[in-house]
Amino acid sequence: LQLDGEQIKLAIQKDGRLTEATLQLLRTAGLQFESAKQRLFSVCRNFPLAILYVRDDDIPEYVADGVADLGIVGQNLVREAERPVEELLPLNYGHCTLMVAVPRESHIQAVEQLAGCKIATSYPVTTRQFFQERGINVDITTISGSVELAPTLGVSTAIVDLVSSGSSLKLNDLVPLESVLQSQAALIANPTTFKDEQKSIKSIILNRLLMRLNGVINARS
Numbered sequence: 001l002q003l004d005g006e007q008i009k010l011a012i013q014k015d016g017r018l019t020e021a022t023l024q025l026l027r028t029a030g031l032q033f034e035s036a037k038q039r040l041f042s043v044c045r046n047f048p049l050a051i052l053y054v055r056d057d058d059i060p061e062y063v064a065d066g067v068a069d070l071g072i073v074g075q076n077l078v079r080e081a082e083r084p085v086e087e088l089l090p091l092n093y094g095h096c097t098l099m100v101a102v103p104r105e106s107h108i109q110a111v112e113q114l115a116g117c118k119i120a121t122s123y124p125v126t127t128r129q130f131f132q133e134r135g136i137n138v139d140i141t142t143i144s145g146s147v148e149l150a151p152t153l154g155v156s157t158a159i160v161d162l163v164s165s166g167s168s169l170k171l172n173d174l175v176p177l178e179s180v181l182q183s184q185a186a187l188i189a190n191p192t193t194f195k196d197e198q199k200s201i202k203s204i205i206l207n208r209l210l211m212r213l214n215g216v217i218n219a220r221s
């Protein structure tokens with residue numbers, strides 16, 4: 001079991017919202033590999049691909065760096081990335097919405113009323129852009145987790161966070177105000193890895209992988 005230059009490296013979420021559906025997609029595409037458990041990576045038995053198990057938040061950066069050639073991650077995190085990665089294929093699962101939300105008992109009923117207020121989020125880039133486009137001046141506080149707690153703790157008036165089933169909002173007595181971004185899982189690539197030589201080994205492997213993934217996605221829809 002080792003990593004070498006003859007494989008392409010795909011980073012996926014180690015443990016979270018997208019993990020199960022991602023593993024299922026790869027297995028349905030015919031790839032054979034040991035499941036994550038304590039491992040940091042596994043190498044496919046029947047395809048020149050190594051799968052790296054990492055935090056979803058780190059995936060765009062790893063792909064931009066070339067630490068991984070490919071990644072599967074929510075478009076929400078791709079939009080936040082500091083450096084560009086290429087989105088190759090939307091995968092039609094992991095659908096969610098980045099939402100502005102406020103406490104249920106709040107007097108706020110529209111985003112315009114948030115002018116001058118503090119907003120807590122793990123998505124500062126997308127959030128800043130949203131409020132700037134509306135011409136609403138807000139004070140954005142970046143926190144990396146448990147954003148739903150921020151209003152209760154008095155840290156912010158509103159939050160901008162992902163909503164999937166909606167249960168996290170409900171559990172924290174928050175209600176959605178407005179949608180900022182629709183998202184789903186996507187396959188992303190390092191912008192140069194596959195460009196340098198069109199006929200490089202990595203490009204050939206990528207095309208074979210894309211054919212397999214497209215096969216699964218088309219069969220599902």
Ligand code: PRP
Nearest residue numbers: 016017161162163164165166167168169
């Ligand atoms: C998101 C978000 C909420 C939760 C919403 O976290 O931060 O906590 O999912 O889902 P729900 O509407 O079904 O309750 P996510 O798992 O995407 O990423 P994280 O673990 O990196 O915060």
Ligand code: ZN
Nearest residue numbers: 016055056057
């Ligand atoms: Zn995360």
Ligand code: MG
Nearest residue numbers: 145146147162
């Ligand atoms: Mg979360």
